[in-house]
Amino acid sequence: MSITLHDVARLAGVSIKTVSNVIHDYPHIRPDTREKVLAAIAELDYRPNLSARGLRSGRSGAIGLIIPDLRNAYFAELADAVMTAAHKRGLYVLIEQMGGADKQAELEILRGPRMQMVDGILYSVLALGQEDAGLLDISTPLVLLGDRIYNGPTDHVTMPNVDGSRLATEHLLSLGRQRILALGAHEDEVIGSAGLRLRGYTEALEAAGVPFRPELVVNVGNWHRFDGAEAMRATMASGISFDGVVAFNDSLALGAMRVVQEAGLRVPDDVAFIGFDDIDETRYSLPTLSTIDPGRAEIAEVAVGWLLERISAEPGSIAPREHETAIRLVQRESTTFA
């Protein structure tokens, strides 16, 4: 049997209301009463029962984080950032992975029993798209992450993808590269990370007066190292020549960089590489990888902050907001000449 408010109240010689007041820092309590109560709490090692508190208050103190896959370094680092931001505010985080990109599965997780007990949800959209925005009008407070749905029915936090990609491409152009591969495109995608990053790429070429060559745009299904390696093998086999690669994430870049080097080309001398995400690994690859830092901590801070605002606000009282982080070009060896 665990210690309850009653036990503390009895030991301190007060009522449970007073104990509750002390716990919640209710201001009007006589100092000596507070002392007595705190002493009793310490002596009994009292811990509030969170289920009871949750039942009574309607709040669990937990938020959900729905991400594609923890084994993906980007999302592991995002989860870490979200947990840090949440703990600062006394919340705990329930992580849920959705695995493959299946709309139905994703919606089920969003509405499923596991997200039942959280006060709000941070959802990094993967399978759903702009056309599904309507499905997100759920009663649980929700903040969207990622680049699949803009101007949806609720808040959205992401990085400026077009700017980031333009920055990355300009960086390679400034090195004198002219035949730059865009690695990681998704056919016919306009919105979504792939679509937006392709747009930034084309904008940068255009601004620099470098002709856009469709054969330099490489479509890739998933964004893992494996896919980057495969796509690069196919590209090289097809005989296309290039002297720079803007990869739409770091994993793709690392996979592709490996294949390029295997083929005897030097990085950055023969081919310069830049990625997206600034995952830890980019600091230790051979060579280290230049990348766009998306401002992960800022994403987490703003998203958790907004989610909390929604949790305490009247439903419907906060109009949907959009936040884009400050990004940063991180130059490393893959674009630096000795």
Add this chain to the structure above:
Amino acid sequence: MSITLHDVARLAGVSIKTVSNVIHDYPHIRPDTREKVLAAIAELDYRPNLSARGLRSGRSGAIGLIIPDLRNAYFAELADAVMTAAHKRGLYVLIEQMGGADKQAELEILRGPRMQMVDGILYSVLALGQEDAGLLDISTPLVLLGDRIYNGPTDHVTMPNVDGSRLATEHLLSLGRQRILALGAHEDEVIGSAGLRLRGYTEALEAAGVPFRPELVVNVGNWHRFDGAEAMRATMASGISFDGVVAFNDSLALGAMRVVQEAGLRVPDDVAFIGFDDIDETRYSLPTLSTIDPGRAEIAEVAVGWLLERISAEPGSIAPREHETAIRLVQRESTTFA
């Protein structure tokens, strides 16, 4: 206001007990009653209130997973495996990171408010050691992971470290390597992953009649890519010569391999590498990294299973158990000759 058992009962024209019976698959219910209830549940989209259920039953349906750091690929992959194993059994997982190796901080997390509401804890020990085993005699069901505490007051699941390291070392010896670096030792550590893996290394040398050279044992503080790279730089600067490396985890191996290649040595021709953990990245490094697969899924399965047994058993009724997984040598390019 959300839907409660009462609402469902009213719509179905039965009592809440009957609804509860249906939900819990209580066997003796007339089929048509069950139908009516299920229809009402579906119509109202009823979801049980987990706080109320938790309060009443004393179970939250959640287990805690305490790990050092999600950004560490090994633990991200472990978390993934644990979530998979837990979901199979209808549990959700609350992940908690402990950050640096601080005993006090670690104990606080273990006893802290966030682990308050879970039914049991999976704890991958980092800072605590064998001498602290007594501190783990807590009332919450607990299963230990990692290699810091053996034969503690509760169940423990891990890989056979000595065997794994012996296997790895034998593999390099079988390639004809004689000057094999042991990378990742911790000074004076006997138990713990570093101590055990060093023992496996020395055992393999001894069995093969290869002299043990203390200068080939490289101490490393942390086990990140960065530390592997630094340690390798220092080792090479000191002029020690070697033709193989048994790294005590994959990250160390990857960091060190990079430095070796930077210096113009070829892997595996000049130096063969093998790591521990079989993290995803080892499939995509240049060259791909041979490693010891610790049986992560098995660790997760056994640990979650045992934890559940402890949760449903009388406290103290289950004697502490030890489980060692089946391991596997995974040979990749870093130890393969064309």
Add this chain to the structure above:
DNA sequence: CTGAAAGCGCTAACAC
């Protein structure tokens, strides 16, 4: 400033 008491939604004796 502190106490009494109602009730959050659910489970599980116990009745019928």
Add this chain to the structure above:
DNA sequence: GTGTTAGCGCTTTCAG
């Protein structure tokens, strides 16, 4: 087979 009912521990309204 199904209904009644007593709390689980906490927050909070309302008195005093």
